[in-house]
Amino acid sequence: MPELPDVENKKQYLDATSLHKDIRRAEVKDDSVLEVAPQTLKKHLESQSFEDTARTGKYLFAAVDAKWLVLHFGMTGGLSYAEDSGSIPDHTRVLFHFEDGGRLAYTCQRMLGSIDMTDHPEQFIDQHDLGDDALQVNLDTFRDILNSKRGMIKTALMDQSTIAGIGNIYSDEMLYQSHIHPKTKINDLDEDQVKGLHGHMQRILNTAISNQADPEEMPDSYLIMHRQEGASCPNGDGTVKRIEVSGRGCYICPDCQQKQ
DNA sequence: CGATCTGTTAGTAG
DNA sequence: ACTACTAACAGATC
DSSP states (O other): OOSHHHHHHHHHHHHHHHTTOOEEEEEESOGGGBSSOHHHHHHHHTTOOEEEEEEETTEEEEEETTEEEEEEOTTTEEEEEESOTTOOOTTEEEEEEETTSOEEEEEESSTTOEEEEESOHHHHHHHTTOOEEGGGOOHHHHHHHHHTOOSBHHHHHHOTTTEESOOHHHHHHHHHHTTOOTTOBGGGOOHHHHHHHHHHHHHHHHHHHHTTTOGGGSOTTSSGGGOSTTOBOTTSSOBOEEEEETTEEEEEOTTTSOOO
16 A cells, blocks of 8 residues: 555554664565665664654655665555564565564565665655655645646656655546546646646645545545446546556546546 | 556667 | 656466
8 A cells, every 4th residue: 555645654653663662683584675685684773773764755764773774665565563573464574573572564465665775865865766755745846847747647646756655546536636637738737727736636645644544534525435447436427437547547537537 | 367456667669 | 858658576356
């Protein structure tokens, strides 16, 4: 569940469960998610502790020693804390064992997540060409960013170098609520539509965060629980349709989202 | 068996 | 330089 709201939730989860605890051991179960050597990870983590966290887009950073641990969750990554260090969730790739007997598991079913280390989040963001975090982008910046790009609006919203944090699900939600067809060219958007998109982006992301990014807890008016060909539009008489945009399955209500 | 899935990146082509 | 499209990564589900 790894778009911005999911990752923000994982940040809060890490803060609540694992901050300031001595890390006795970093146990690598599967090094294929590691962007650094297992020894490097161990060297910087063991006998240290997570002292602070930060998030940009879909990346979670945890300050440790003089470095920052970088967690990315791919499509299926997660964090799971337990008091009992002996229990190991399915698909655990790395375990952080704490002095008090608890442990934090980094899980990833499909191996699309990654664990890295960096001197500083800003350096990592530069190196990976990440745009500003979606919740930090004000309307003026949003307008400027869009004006600097061409192509389809959905593609731009999902491009992490444009704005960081929005993926397939939430770009669909923003476009649905803004009544904009995903294939609309950026140049064809008028000022009201840009303003609407920005407002919906902020509101949807904040709503999702306060609902633990759980689709079932989202308002009934949202598209998120109706992502199925033939489902009925929660706000009208339309029927949800699946189209393909940028190689991703994209759900729209053709009644609400007229093509320009 | 084939299609699908909340992501990213490398390669190719225009 | 920017944009569009594809494949690849890997595993589970329908």
